[in-house]
Structure formats: structure tokens, C-alpha cells
Amino acid sequence: MNTYGKLFKITLYGESHQDAIGVVIDGVLPGLKIDWQKIEADLLLRRPGAVGTTPRVEKDELIVTSGIFNEYTTGSPIHVMIKNENVISKDYSHLVNQPRPGHADYVAFKKYQGFNDYRGGGRFSGRLTTPIVVAGSIAKQMLPFEFSHQLIQVGSLKDMDQLDDYLREIANQGDSVGGIIEVRVKNVFVGLGEPMFEKLDSKIGEMMFSIPAVKGVEIGTGFDGVELKGSEFNDVYVDELGHTLTNHSGGVSGGISNGNDIVVKVFVKPTSSIKKAQTSFNLKSNESTEFEVKGRHDVAIVRRAGIILENALAIVLADLYLASKVYL
Amino acid sequence: MNTYGKLFKITLYGESHQDAIGVVIDGVLPGLKIDWQKIEADLLLRRPGAVGTTPRVEKDELIVTSGIFNEYTTGSPIHVMIKNENVISKDYSHLVNQPRPGHADYVAFKKYQGFNDYRGGGRFSGRLTTPIVVAGSIAKQMLPFEFSHQLIQVGSLKDMDQLDDYLREIANQGDSVGGIIEVRVKNVFVGLGEPMFEKLDSKIGEMMFSIPAVKGVEIGTGFDGVELKGSEFNDVYVDELGHTLTNHSGGVSGGISNGNDIVVKVFVKPTSSIKKAQTSFNLKSNESTEFEVKGRHDVAIVRRAGIILENALAIVLADLYLASKVYL
Amino acid sequence: MNTYGKLFKITLYGESHQDAIGVVIDGVLPGLKIDWQKIEADLLLRRPGAVGTTPRVEKDELIVTSGIFNEYTTGSPIHVMIKNENVISKDYSHLVNQPRPGHADYVAFKKYQGFNDYRGGGRFSGRLTTPIVVAGSIAKQMLPFEFSHQLIQVGSLKDMDQLDDYLREIANQGDSVGGIIEVRVKNVFVGLGEPMFEKLDSKIGEMMFSIPAVKGVEIGTGFDGVELKGSEFNDVYVDELGHTLTNHSGGVSGGISNGNDIVVKVFVKPTSSIKKAQTSFNLKSNESTEFEVKGRHDVAIVRRAGIILENALAIVLADLYLASKVYL
């Protein structure tokens, strides 16, 4: 449920408004010197601040209680905890009767029979992606691959040079937008991924859809490839290392890395919380009502999501990388 | 590797040109009377025959060796085997040096160090989807939901009434096309899916990308939703059962089924094997060469893929359905 | 449920009186030339025939449908099926109301709500250990270790030279006996086993108790060690390879193989089916009744169990062996 992976395994805990969130990272190879500044740098990318992101401050001091000895990983699980500070104790109890559209309020109440901690989204809060960034950042340090990500589109905007202006406009409308992010991995060798149910793309799809707000995942060219014919879509080999002229496959053939860049494109839906008045259904009065989600919101959570997706992908590759050692 | 699921668990085996393929289906509730005609009907949808599909005949007689007693499931694993008959013993050894573009030949050789059975695609053959259809068909009989699928687009064609003509044209070009399939599940209750790593959409993504040729997965509106603002994308609740005015979410909120139709859209890439001459790299001579993939091919494998994706989705829901019983 | 292992994974299916039993073996390294005669030799050890074992003949022809190409393993799952021939279709329906003492009849009916196939013990039959012998025999061929087993005690008999006479006597009484088997693995390197829940002894315990009739498991000296003090029980290191003067630890320290022989002792309970009249409870008439289990029985199933336990242990070690490669 809250544990991912077979050999590189992470277990998450925490809710938005309780004392702490955290992650237990199991399977990190012993003898790795962790560069904590790299992790801080990744966390900074996730943190709000830019235009279109919430001005709320998250400090996110990492408390590492185990798994590191004399600066090196020991082979035991690494536990990283982050306290939930600056949590404002406002009243969230109206959410019980009036679930916010686009949020998990309604399903959480039903599934957990009213016992879930609904404050700030509880277990479903985007805040829970912080430990994923930490775990993925450690995964990247263990891997011989090169990771990057970029925004491809935000709302209807494709020229990222105009992003600040565009998001100010959306903010003025009291609305929000989603976007498309591309994550890329270079220097991948042939052979990551197992047949059938542990395929590289299968594990990527599983992980990407684990990240809140993700509603679409493509490997390589993806849906746009529907317009191409086989003679155009097939990537032509150009050398004995498996490199191809084009990369419609996104670096994955038959579920196994083929030596070309792994390219994953992810659709992040528009932020659910908006300033604008919205209609919902009041479960107590049994009628539709207008309401506004109070507070200061991200206009484009997608702006902060790139590093989450990149590091989530690193977690997948760390697991398959360790598995690949079995056969070498 | 070849096993999927936690409570409803399937294990696949087989290669295209060996004696048999099959599946062990574990976790089927005891006391279910299996309707084998429904399974045959599903298999018929996967079988070739229509315009744009290979004229190769697959008989697919199901050999059921265990798990059924007096017509009812016993609670023990159901084993279904299908013999590989009508396999033509032609020479595939040229593939060792000359991997086909778009196929898994190259990665399979590298990963399995030359020991893989490369005949007819071996473990990577589309034939291996037959046991998935069988397992999913049984899953559907155990579930109180209603499944369907439809072709949304094939190549550049969006009007499915013209499909036969369109595919004849592509066939004449010696080429192939891909397509987009929508799978839909009705009558789903609230609560399927677990937090974080066993989210409903996460498990759907994992399974869909397990199916050969799938290169994109969307839940609900998906990538097209990038043009929508939050106020448009948010689905408005209209009753106390969680039903919404629109269904951009595709029936999944916070990774949990929300009571609306589950809608999954899947991109199936153009069939890799085409009649047209293609360029590849010869690993022996170390130079690029022109070659043709012999035999009779599917022009649009997507035409046969709908039932595979529908039943694969049923396998996912069967696993989460059993998990949901824990909390009820 | 019927699947074991993480990297070396086996999935069992079948019931005693249905068409076939079998196993899917996943994770065998590619390029291994399987010696089928060794497997046959192991099966011969499990087969009845000696004094104290049932005179029933099991032919056990192995049908291998996949995973082997040109005599070598391909890296794909190996499927081995064994038909249930010579099954006598007698009437077992009285078991529904009158569960046999020591058997699983009663719990099976309750758990599977009356839908289980009760003929010949169904899923709980000792026959299901045949595929375990096959899978373990393949595991042994993949491992660089040396396996053996021996009977330590049968009933009250400790001198195995008198075994035939002893068992004839028990047979004459219409009774049965259990026994203690020691399984030993030589040439094991240091490092098999993972911390806490995938400890070597933990995985051994799990597997041994999976074998029907096993009711006790010891690593090394075991329960007899209760009489020893720490100064006697502690094994003294004698060289830099971790070899010790004594081996009370049975080759396992802190859950990890320590380079000494792995020694496992297993108690197999007396065969439940006996010729003698026994008392049971009739669930229909709601009263105690005398009855006899018809047919020809093993007087000492323990005589055939050694190879099952040895090969079951090999399956455990194969899984941990592959895992150990991750760290090397």
C-alpha cells in the first residue's frame, strides 16, 4: 500500500497536518557517500516560490535517524523524517459534508469510513511527494545514469519563455492550469526491465500514476504517434550498441531498456484548488452549493512537479538496476 | 517477473514457438460457476480474421487441468494451457544478427545473452496475450462491474465506419498503423484502490504498459486536458453517491474509484512487422542493411487489442476488488 | 498463495484427482543446461516402493512446455506439468461429513465453503510435493552448493540399519510413524540472507513448514541446545573464512550464512492415514463415529520426505543466491 519496490524499496508515512512525514529507504547499496546538498537542491526545485506557485513556505529539514555511518550508507534502511511545521490549525471540518471537486475528500471519507485525517488533504496531500523527492535523489546518486526534466506545455502555452506572464493571467482569473512534463534519462545500458509484469514501461507507468494529479503517461512519442505509420514509427538501428536514428520508442523495446534515452511524458492535471467559486454537493443538506476554497493556492502545481517525476523515475530505475545485477 | 497481483494473482508462461503457453490464476473466489462460452467469445475478439489482421489461424483450445470441480471454482489455482499448434518451423536464425526495428529482438539477445528463444518473437510474442484474455475473462465473471471497449482512432482515421477501406489502403502500401482504444467500466463502487503505490490508476498504468505495443495510457480526459483550466477540469458532484457532471477524472480521484465510470485510453503503436523494406543494422557485418520481414502480418494489431486491454483491466480490478473486501 | 520467491519464483497448481499438477519456475538464469536425469533421480527418491511406503505407483512423466531452447534455459519461465494418471475414481463423498483426523478435510471444507475438490486430499495432497522436487532439482543445478539429507530418527528408532524391520512391525499394527530428517548444504559462501524478514533461517522456516506434515524446524543444534550454556553453544572461529570449531548455529548467524554447513532438522509427523480404526465426528449425524481410512497407505511418509525437504531448501537458497548477486 505505502511500500514500493522489490530490491530498492521505499515505505512512506505521514499526513499533511500530523507531526511528520517520512520515508524508509531500503536496498541502498552499502558504501555510498550521500551528497546531502544534491538532495537539498532537488527539494528546492519542488519548493514553491516561483510565479504560479503557492507563497506558503515549507522548510523541510531532513532528520536522518539511521542507515548512515561515518558518512557512508551501511546497507541498512535509511530513515528520513520531515516535521510538519508551519501547519495552520484552521477548521477543515466543513470538508466532511462538502467535498472539494477534483480532490480526494469524498473517496477518502467513504473508503476510511470517516476516520481519515482530512486536514490539508491528509494522506492525499501533495506534501507527501517530498519524501519521494528525497528517496529519488538518493537513488540517482546510486545510479550511473543522467536524469533531467523539462516543462513541455503549461495550460495552452507551449513557449516556456512566457510562463511567468501566462501564469499571472491565470492567477488573476482565480483559476489554475495543468501541463506536460518530459523526463529524460541518458546513458542507460541495455537490459533494464523484466518480462511481462515488471517491464520497464510497466513500472514507469505504475510509479508515475502514483504521483498525485498525474492523469496521463507516455513512453517516447506516445499518443501523437497514432498519426504515424509503422515504417515511420519503427526506430532504425544505426550501430551495434542498439542506438537508433529516431527514438519513438522512448528507449524501451519489449519492456526492456534499449540503450537509447528513456523519454517519459506525463500529463499533470490543472490544480484542483482554485480561488474561483465552484459548485459542489453538500452531503448533509443533500443539495448543490456554491463555495470557495480558501487559502493561497498553486496556480500551476505542474511547475513544481518536474523534480518529483524525475526522482520518482529514479526510484523505478534503482529497483530495476539492482535486479539487472542478478543477470550480469 | 511473470506473476501479477496480490490477491488475484496470475502467472504466465510460454514462448511463441514452444509447445504451449498458459496461465495459472490464483485467488479466484471459490464457488464461482465459470461460463466457458464467455471466455471463448472474448478469445474470438482477439483472434485475427477481420480486415487488417493476419489471416493466420490460431485455434486456441483451452486445456483446464485444475481449480474447477463439479463446474465450480474450488479456491485452488486454475491452470489453463493452450498448445502452440500450427507453428511453422521456418528459419529465424537471421534475426540473431539482424534485429527487426520496433521489435524486442535486440534487447532480448542482449539481456538473455543469446539464450532466448527468438522464434516468432519468443517470450515477447503477442501470442502471450491469449492467456491474459482468458484470465481477464474469468476476472470479469467474478466482478459485479460491466466492461466494454471501443476503438477511438486507427492511424489518422477517426470515423470507424470507414475502417475496412482504410486498412486495405494501408495494407496495399505494405505498411501498418496504430490506434487508440478506450476501455470503460460501469457500475463501479467507491473505494477501489489503495493509497500511494497501489492506487487504482497506478495499477492500471502498470498493467496496460505490460501489454505489448502499448506506449501511452490516460485516465479520463488525459493529455487533451492540458488545454482546460481547473474550473473546467474539476468534475462537479451532483449527488450523494459521488456522481459528477463531467468525468474528466475517468472515475479515479486520489487513486481511488469515485463511483463514476472508469475510463482508460490506451495508445497502441503501429505494428512493427511490415511488408515494406526497412533498414536495420547487421551485427555480424557491422553495417546497415535493407531487409523485409517475411510472412503475413497484422496491418493494425490495434484492431485485436481491445479485448486484451479490457480483460487486462479486469485483472487489475479483480485484485483491488478482493483487497476492498478487507475493509468492508 | 501458491507462488513463492522474489527472484527465483515458483508457482504451483493442481489437485490430487484432477487432470494434472505442475509448476512454473521463474528466474532461472539463462544459459543453464538442465540435466533431466538428475531430476528423474530426485523424483525416484520421492517415489514409493521401499518398506513402509505405499505400493501405489506414480509414473510422473514430466511435460516441459516452455523455457528451454536448444537444451539450455532461455531466461523465460520453465513450465513443467505432470498428468494425474492411475487415479482411481472411488467415492470420496463421505469425507464431506466425516473429516479424517490429522488431515485437512475439515478446514478445507470450512475455508472453501464446500467447493474444494476433496478427492484424494485435493490441493492438500502430498502429491503436490512432486513439482517442488522438480523445481528444487533445477535450483540445485543452478547453485554452486552441495546438498544432502539423511534420516535421523523414525518413530522411536534411531538406528537406521533396522528401519525395514521396524516399519514392517508398525505396518502390522496398522499404524504409522513420523521422523526427523536432517538436510545439509556444504560449500556455502558467507552472505546469503537479508536482514530481519528475509533472513536465511526465516526463509528456511517458511519453506519447510510449507511442506505437508512438517511440524518442527531447527537450525543447527536446535532444541537440544537448551541444555547448553553460552560458553558451550557459541561456535569458536578457527580461521579467517569464518569456519568454526562446532556448528551449533547450523551455518546461520544473524540470519546470514556464515560459511559453515547449513544444517536444518525437520520433524515430519506420523502419517495421518492409518489402517487402524479411528474415531471422528460425523457432521451430519452430529455424533462421534468409528471409521477406517480405506486404501493402501504410507506407514512412514518421512521415508520419502527427505528429497522433498532437500529440494525445498534448494529453492530457498536459489532465491537468496540471486539476491546476493545484487551486492557483489
Added chain:
Amino acid sequence: MNTYGKLFKITLYGESHQDAIGVVIDGVLPGLKIDWQKIEADLLLRRPGAVGTTPRVEKDELIVTSGIFNEYTTGSPIHVMIKNENVISKDYSHLVNQPRPGHADYVAFKKYQGFNDYRGGGRFSGRLTTPIVVAGSIAKQMLPFEFSHQLIQVGSLKDMDQLDDYLREIANQGDSVGGIIEVRVKNVFVGLGEPMFEKLDSKIGEMMFSIPAVKGVEIGTGFDGVELKGSEFNDVYVDELGHTLTNHSGGVSGGISNGNDIVVKVFVKPTSSIKKAQTSFNLKSNESTEFEVKGRHDVAIVRRAGIILENALAIVLADLYLASKVYL
């Protein structure tokens, strides 16, 4: 590796001499009001203090950061952390060259290539059983069963009334002893446990051998049953609920709970650390040496182990209990 369970899942972290140890407990049903005093009472049983246990004080304040809201479980993972206070920073570096007999020092160094935190036993310290007691105590509160444990034998002593005197004598000798503990579960219904590899006894064996110092596990009568014949060992049913006259089976038939008390007997080896001088091998000088393990030790760790085993068993039953709901 450090995660156990399928539906009731626990993940452990921590080493003896780092900042904290802890556990993430996933799968606790929502709406359970946790009685923290019961947990404290269980921890008290594990804590030293009695004759024959170390006078070292462990305070063990529980820091609960998530999974509880308004005193009830939320359905999200419960994280409990315990700081490692009162840790004495003495020099442990001699252990690198001179592994203690009976401890995991040697295998840990080999497996983790010298990067393990060896202070106080590191990951292999008995201290890591504290979070198991906590998790098991929560499991017991979720279960409708009744748990207990008792010492059966300590060293050669079988009359527990003389325990204090006996242990004082062993302490005077500078030595240690092991023991046998019986754990019992009452009011268990029929049906816990799954076929083959998730059998109740199989999961019990796996878990019991996970606890440090455990070297033997029996279900029911166990090894002593080797002297019994089938007619004596078979438990005779006396009513329609499956109750039996004797309980040699220990409440488990065919791997499934049969409605009688679950009885597990566990052998805990003599404490490895003793005051007496011992011989070990110095890996630097390459010769055998005499040495003493400094500090104050448990003479009979078995005295504190009962609650650990009882609660470990509760974790197993919690997992199978949730699984059993799938079929009801």
C-alpha cells in the same frame, strides 16, 4: 528485506547506536481506538530488570507521528519512532578484527563490505525487537483472539519457580543460558492461512526465525511427537466446530487454523555475550585469541523474549486475519 506482510505490513528501520529505531505499520483497519497503555505494558515485559537480565535501562518513549487522528486509526500508516538514548559511546572498533562468537559481527562485515554500523550490534541488535513489540501490540488490539506466552524451560531448569536462583548461579559462572517459550492463541476461528506458501505454520515459522536468537520452532507437540504413532498423534474431533480431544497439531491442519488453540514453541539460544573469556579469531593478526566481551549482559535473554514472540505472532495473525476477510 525490512518489510513484512501483505495486508498488515510493517517496515522496520534503525541500528542500535544511531539516533532512532522505528516502525511503519500499514494496513491497520481505520476506526480502531489504540490503547497505548497496553502497548506500554507489553514493552515493560520486554524491558530488562528481572534477575538474569541486563540492568541497562531503556526508556523507550514512543513518538507517534502519523496514522492516528482524534485517538482513532485513520487507515494511513502508523509511524512509531523510539530515540536511542542512553547510548554509551564506547569504542567498538576492535570488533572489526575480532568478531564475537555467536554474534553477527563477522557476517555483517562480509556482507556489507565493512560499511555496516557495528556499534552495539548495529542492525542485528536485540534492540530492534522493540518496534516489533509495538507493532504486535497494535495487531493484538485489532484481532478478536487472545494471546499469551510462558517460559517452558530455561537452560536445564524446568521448574520456573526456581528461576531467580538458577539464573543467579549462571550469572556467577559468567555464563548464559537459553530457553523454550510457548506462545498460545485462543479463540481462533477456522480458516486462517492460505494454501502452500502462505500457510499459517509457514508464516509463523518465517516470523519466529526473524527474531534474533531463535533457532527452533515447533507447532503443537513438535519434535517430541516423533515417539508417537499415527493413532496417538492424530487429534480426534469431538464436535462440529472442529475441536479435538488432543492438540498435537497445535491448532493448524493443512496450513490452516482448525479452531483449536494455536500453540507455538520456540527455542531461544543462550545469550551470545558472556562474561567468561572466550576464544575467537583475530582477522588482523590471523591467529586465535582469548578475549572477554565487556559490559553488563543478559544472562538469559529468553526471559525477555516471550512478549517479543507473542507480539510477532500477532503480526502474522493480523496479516492472515485481513486476508481471511477476502473470503467471507
